[in-house]
Amino acid sequence: MSFYLVLTVNSITFGGLLFLLSSGFSLIFGLMRIPNLTHGSLFMLGAYFGATFVGGLLGFVFNFWIAALLAAVLVAAFGAVLERLLLRQLPGQPSAQVLVTLGLSFMVADFCLMVWGGDPLSVQTPDSLVGFVRLGPLAFPLYRLAIIGIAAVVAIGLWLLLDRTRIGAMIRAGVDDPDMARVVGIRVSQLFTTVFALGAGLAAFAGIIGAPILSVYPGLDQDMLPLALVVVIIGGSGSLLGSFFGSIIIGFIYNFGQALLPELAYFVLFLPMLLVLLFKPQGLFGRFVP
Amino acid sequence: MSALTVSGLRKSFGGLHVTKNVNLNVESGERRLIIGPNGAGKTTLFNLITGEIAADGGSIQLLGKDITQVPARRRPHLGMARTYQIITLFAQDSIMHNVLLALLGLSRSRWNPLMDLGRQRHLVEEAHQALERVGLGHIADRPLAQTSYGERRRVEIAMALAQNPKVLLLDEPFAGLSIDERRDVQKLLLAIPRDVTMVMIEHNMDVALDFADRITLLHFGEVIVEGTRTEVVADPRTREVYLGH
Amino acid sequence: MSARIVTLVVGAVLLITLPFWMPGVYYLNVASQILFYAVFAIGLNILAGYGGLVSLGHAALFGIAAYATGYLLQHGFGHPAAILIALVVAMASTALYAVLSLRASGIGYIMITLALGEIVWGLAYRWISVTGGDNGISVHVRPEPFGIALTSASAFYYTCLIVFALSTAMIAIFVRSPLGAALKGTRDQPRRMNALGYHVWAIRFWASMLSGLLTAIAGILFVYYNQFISPQTLALTASAEVVLMVIAGGASTLFGPVVGAALVVIVKSVVSGYLTRWNFLLGAIFVAIVILMPEGLVPGTVRLWKLGWRKTIARRPKIFKAGGPPV
Numbered sequence: 019m020s021f022y023l024v025l026t027v028n029s030i031t032f033g034g035l036l037f038l039l040s041s042g043f044s045l046i047f048g049l050m051r052i053p054n055l056t057h058g059s060l061f062m063l064g065a066y067f068g069a070t071f072v073g074g075l076l077g078f079v080f081n082f083w084i085a086a087l088l089a090a091v092l093v094a095a096f097g098a099v100l101e102r103l104l105l106r107q108l109p110g111q112p113s114a115q116v117l118v119t120l121g122l123s124f125m126v127a128d129f130c131l132m133v134w135g136g137d138p139l140s141v142q143t144p145d146s147l148v149g150f151v152r153l154g155p156l157a158f159p160l161y162r163l164a165i166i167g168i169a170a171v172v173a174i175g176l177w178l179l180l181d182r183t184r185i186g187a188m189i190r191a192g193v194d195d196p197d198m199a200r201v202v203g204i205r206v207s208q209l210f211t212t213v214f215a216l217g218a219g220l221a222a223f224a225g226i227i228g229a230p231i232l233s234v235y236p237g238l239d240q241d242m243l244p245l246a247l248v249v250v251i252i253g254g255s256g257s258l259l260g261s262f263f264g265s266i267i268i269g270f271i272y273n274f275g276q277a278l279l280p281e282l283a284y285f286v287l288f289l290p291m292l293l294v295l296l297f298k299p300q301g302l303f304g305r306f307v308p
Numbered sequence: 309m310s311a312l313t314v315s316g317l318r319k320s321f322g323g324l325h326v327t328k329n330v331n332l333n334v335e336s337g338e339r340r341l342i343i344g345p346n347g348a349g350k351t352t353l354f355n356l357i358t359g360e361i362a363a364d365g366g367s368i369q370l371l372g373k374d375i376t377q378v379p380a381r382r383r384p385h386l387g388m389a390r391t392y393q394i395i396t397l398f399a400q401d402s403i404m405h406n407v408l409l410a411l412l413g414l415s416r417s418r419w420n421p422l423m424d425l426g427r428q429r430h431l432v433e434e435a436h437q438a439l440e441r442v443g444l445g446h447i448a449d450r451p452l453a454q455t456s457y458g459e460r461r462r463v464e465i466a467m468a469l470a471q472n473p474k475v476l477l478l479d480e481p482f483a484g485l486s487i488d489e490r491r492d493v494q495k496l497l498l499a500i501p502r503d504v505t506m507v508m509i510e511h512n513m514d515v516a517l518d519f520a521d522r523i524t525l526l527h528f529g530e531v532i533v534e535g536t537r538t539e540v541v542a543d544p545r546t547r548e549v550y551l552g553h
Numbered sequence: 554m555s556a557r558i559v560t561l562v563v564g565a566v567l568l569i570t571l572p573f574w575m576p577g578v579y580y581l582n583v584a585s586q587i588l589f590y591a592v593f594a595i596g597l598n599i600l601a602g603y604g605g606l607v608s609l610g611h612a613a614l615f616g617i618a619a620y621a622t623g624y625l626l627q628h629g630f631g632h633p634a635a636i637l638i639a640l641v642v643a644m645a646s647t648a649l650y651a652v653l654s655l656r657a658s659g660i661g662y663i664m665i666t667l668a669l670g671e672i673v674w675g676l677a678y679r680w681i682s683v684t685g686g687d688n689g690i691s692v693h694v695r696p697e698p699f700g701i702a703l704t705s706a707s708a709f710y711y712t713c714l715i716v717f718a719l720s721t722a723m724i725a726i727f728v729r730s731p732l733g734a735a736l737k738g739t740r741d742q743p744r745r746m747n748a749l750g751y752h753v754w755a756i757r758f759w760a761s762m763l764s765g766l767l768t769a770i771a772g773i774l775f776v777y778y779n780q781f782i783s784p785q786t787l788a789l790t791a792s793a794e795v796v797l798m799v800i801a802g803g804a805s806t807l808f809g810p811v812v813g814a815a816l817v818v819i820v821k822s823v824v825s826g827y828l829t830r831w832n833f834l835l836g837a838i839f840v841a842i843v844i845l846m847p848e849g850l851v852p853g854t855v856r857l858w859k860l861g862w863r864k865t866i867a868r869r870p871k872i873f874k875a876g877g878p879p880v
Contacts (some may be wrong), residue, residue, distance in 0.1 A: 051660060052660065053663070053667075107842065113659065113660065117607070117839065118843050120609075121836040121840035122836065123836070124790075124835055124836025124839065126833065128830045130834075131830065132830050228751065244671050274583075280679065281679045281680055281681065282681055282747075283675065284672060284675020284676065284679055285676060286681075287675070288675065291668050295657070299657065299661060362748075380748060381747050381750055381752055384749060390748060392745075394746070396745045398738060398745075401739060402666070408734070409735075410749055413746070413749035418731050419731070419732055420731045421726070421759075423733075424728065425730060425733075466618075467749075529863070
């Protein structure tokens with residue numbers, strides 16, 4: 019019984035982390051209609067920045083939260099540069115843009131290897147969140163529970179952004195009908211840059227938040243990207259609500275799958291995605307068909 | 309004998325009824341003109357007839373045969389061909405290749421992975437002839453990208469005619485053409501023999517009216533008036549549709 | 554026209570005499586690798602180049618053939634039986650792959666193939682009882698067709714050369730055939746092709762099967778060459794590399810795939826001796842080609858020769874238009 023309880027809590031935690039990772043992916047996919055294959059690498063880059071800032075590798079130890087925001091901003095800026103310099107060269111050619119993100123993922127991943135080497139790095143849990151929370155006979159790491167809270171805060175923040183701000187309205191318009199949005203005067207290409215930067219920043223933020231649990235190692239990008247893809251496909255393209263529910267679902271499938279059916283773990287994870295693509299391609303809450 | 313009969317055809321997109329209970333009967337050899345203001349649902353009607361969109365209800369009969377459930381890719385094999393309002397040709401290829409593809413679409417050879425297409429004398433000959441019919445035989449090898457808009461419209465017609473259709477659907481064949489080009493296309497269309505039934509959508513009244521035996525006026529997806537040219541022109545509802553809304 | 558023939562003849566002569574002038578077994582092996590990866594790329598090119606369907610999971614099909622061969626050899630099957638059964642298994646997998654992925658086109662197709670590739674990779678990684686997991690499967694023998702042992706580097710090289718030549722000839726014929734023209738038509742205007750009487754899905758399905766056949770053959774050559782197969786061969790990076798080969802060389806050209814294969818293999822094996830971060834280089838080349846020379850090196854270099862840098866970049870063609878809705 020307690021085994022399942024632990025699994026459940028871990029699933030929700032992992033779901034929270036997945037939400038942080040996939041919300042950015044979902045926004046980019048929704049607006050620009052491309053699966054950003056660089057997303058995993060940006061997550062990893064954020065995690066490596068985290069290791070550097072928090073671990074004092076630059077000679078100065080940053081506060082965890084400041085490091086997280088700093089990493090997010092740096093990678094967001096990087097994302098903006100990538101979009102303006104590279105993706106914008108290929109307007110109206112989503113397949114080409116996907117290939118560019120694929121090439122970029124190679125570059126970013128190798129860059130991380132160059133700078134940080136091949137050994138896994140660990141990131142210290144922030145002091146304020148060290149320790150355990152007791153629930154009956156079980157003890158859960160406080161940090162893991164905190165991730166749920168962080169994910170919730172970000173979710174609310176993003177929802178407010180999309181629902182209550184002008185830029186959010188523009189993004190939603192762009193997701194629903196990019197051509198129409200252009201016609202009514204929305205500067206869709208500027209929006210692309212903004213959203214790509216936002217997505218990149220969210221990925222990096224997710225990376226550093228996840229680092230105390232996952233640690234940082236070469237290949238982290240390859241482990242996380244497929245998860246973002248699965249969440250967004252199942253949850254639905256361009257839908258924040260979809261990412262939310264998709265993340266939780268995948269959190270459960272991933273953890274329970276690993277624990278109960280290790281030989282088929284990947285199969286169990288990807289099969290629902292495949293089924294969704296085949297039979298309900300817009301996903302659970304999606305606005306459009308990829 | 310009826311060449312094309314449409315009964316009770318309906319189509320909605322969500323809450324929008326694009327085609328409402330359309331009945332149409334085109335006799336063999338007839339020249340039918342479909343007119344109506346923008347948004348009347350004329351191209352949608354064509355898309356329903358060719359099968360590119362599935363109807364919500366009603367039936368379509370081609371030469372007496374019910375083709376309502378027949379997939380779009382089979383309809384050319386049954387004698388239906390169509391040209392498009394927006395040109396969707398194969399821009400990377402020559403005019404000749406475009407017409408060849410049209411010919412090949414109906415041939416069993418289209419599944420052949422071995423023979424050299426360019427060396428199929430009879431197909432190349434036929435394609436050439438199809439181009440001659442529309443006055444483009446002299447530039448058969450020219451890449452489509454290097455042709456004028458008027459020439460491309462004629463390639464469209466050549467491709468449709470190459471499939472030897474019994475029923476030819478033309479979606480705004482005169483759109484965007486200069487006066488000379490319009491005259492050429494008009495001559496071309498008038499020269500098509502009466503064993504081909506023709507249904508045309510057009511806005512351009514001066515060229516189209518001469519062409520038509522009967523006219524169908526469509527508005528908001530419904531047939532408003534139908535009859536001979538004189539009947540339709542005289543009918544007060546026609547004026548109402550074009551002026552009174 | 555004659556420049557092409559001269560190039561072809563010179564190329565053929567160089568390839569046939571290669572073992573005699575190539576300095577050392579290492580480089581001879583690199584040449585063999587280039588050739589069977591070229592066959593892999595030719596296979597992908599059918600779909601990605603001529604068909605307009607960029608499969609990001611093709612390494613799965615490559616790997617299935619390699620794993621099947623390795624597994625059967627490990628369990629005592631003779632070479633002819635192992636190869637034949639592996640081909641059958643690979644073709645059945647390709648059929649399933651095609652049926653699933655052809656539900657969509659454009660971005661949807663890319664994502665389904667990516668998912669399929671990941672599923673197969675996951676199986677290779679986790680289904681330890683069959684695949685050996687991370688430990689992979691080792692193959693210590695090579696076939697002896699007609700009594701010729703293929704254990705020597707030059708014998709193996711000639712095998713690869715023959716397979717490459719046959720594959721190229723096969724595609725050259727296919728591209729000029731009606732089915733080839735139909736396939737290209739479905740790439741350029743799928744809805745139009747449907748309206749002209751073609752069965753677009755079926756055309757794409759048979760193209761997938763042809764692609765799968767060449768891919769499987771390449772996979773079998775790979776496992777005999779490498780004497781080992783592991784999940785890494787099926788990973789997304791492997792699928793990305795073969796896409797890079799096709800695009801870098803020139804999608805929908807006859808010799809683009811082999812040029813692309815040469816590029817990637819040389820960067821990985823030779824350049825990696827001098828430059829440890831060759832993945833970065835591959836990625837950079839990929840990005841540069843997709844943006845600056847999307848038609849690939851083979852046609853791009855020809856245009857570069859004729860037009861010079863500025864015009865080549867200014868007039869670059871749009872290769873990757875949206876695939877359009879599934880038909």
